[in-house]
Amino acid sequence: MSQSIRNGLSTVPELDDVQFTRWQGLLEERTGMYMPIQRRSFLQTSLGLRMLELGLRDYSEYFQQVTQGPSGAIEWSTLVDRLTVQETRFFRDPDALSFVEEFIRGITSSLIEHDESLEIWSVGCASGEEPYTLAMIAEQMLGSLGMSYSVTGTDISTIVLRKARSGRYPLRALERIPIKFHSWAVQPLSSQQLEVSSKIRKRCCFSQVNVLNLKNSPLQSQHIIFCQNVLIYFRRWRRREILDALAQRLAPGGLLVLGLGEMVDWKHPLLEPVHSGQVTAFVRKQSTSSGESTRR
Structure with missing residues (x-):
């Protein structure tokens, strides 16, 4: 200053x-x-x-x-x-991202069988590093199979969404991105700036969404909802409302990933908690033909 x-x-x-x-x-x-x-x-x-x-x-x-x-x-x-405005970075939570990678691997055959596109939602995406990270992981796993996927990043701030859409970041951000992605997921623009590759950018879209108005969001049947470092800004009762709305927007068998410790006592009848070390996550139960839910 x-x-x-x-x-x-x-x-x-x-x-x-x-x-x-x-x-x-x-x-x-x-x-x-x-x-x-x-x-x-x-x-x-x-x-x-x-x-x-x-x-x-x-x-x-x-x-x-x-x-x-x-x-x-x-x-x-x-x-x-x-x-x-939140501070964020590429590949911020390696444990959660590894879990997402395993989850995608586990549902790939089902996506192929039903000819489905993998749908991922990054809630509170800030300046875009998180959705681009998720797109890099999806491309690494599905691109060679010719499978479709899309990542939607939402935030309340129009300024950070503008930056996210540009796909341009300081060159030092490259230090956070694993080397295996350097040759195809990002490219240096200058000695001080990099750009996310068009291959990744075209899979991502960004939209202004207030989490208080999720009922008005067109996003439905998401296979993965990534919601980290968002709930900490809300009172506990409000966190439950937000999570209840997100649970309704998961596809059967879909994955909800939260920040570690952000909501330790929340339960939802449609979801089952996933017990996996340093990851807080839930999977939506599969629906039976009678409309009831069963364990995935």
């Missing part, structure tokens, strides 16, 4: 208890995300930076601006981008 920005922030008033509660409530009402008191300084800095850009010095004035009229909706979208 530059000295001029620091000086500007020093003119922004403290976010007192009343204002913090007001902004905390608005964020949770509109996005479902809960901002604990421990993150007050983060909220103050984020609001302060945006207020400086707009020439504002009063939290109430800015609150009014983001809650009124069409221009308020646009400004709210800009602010949400600032508050929700």
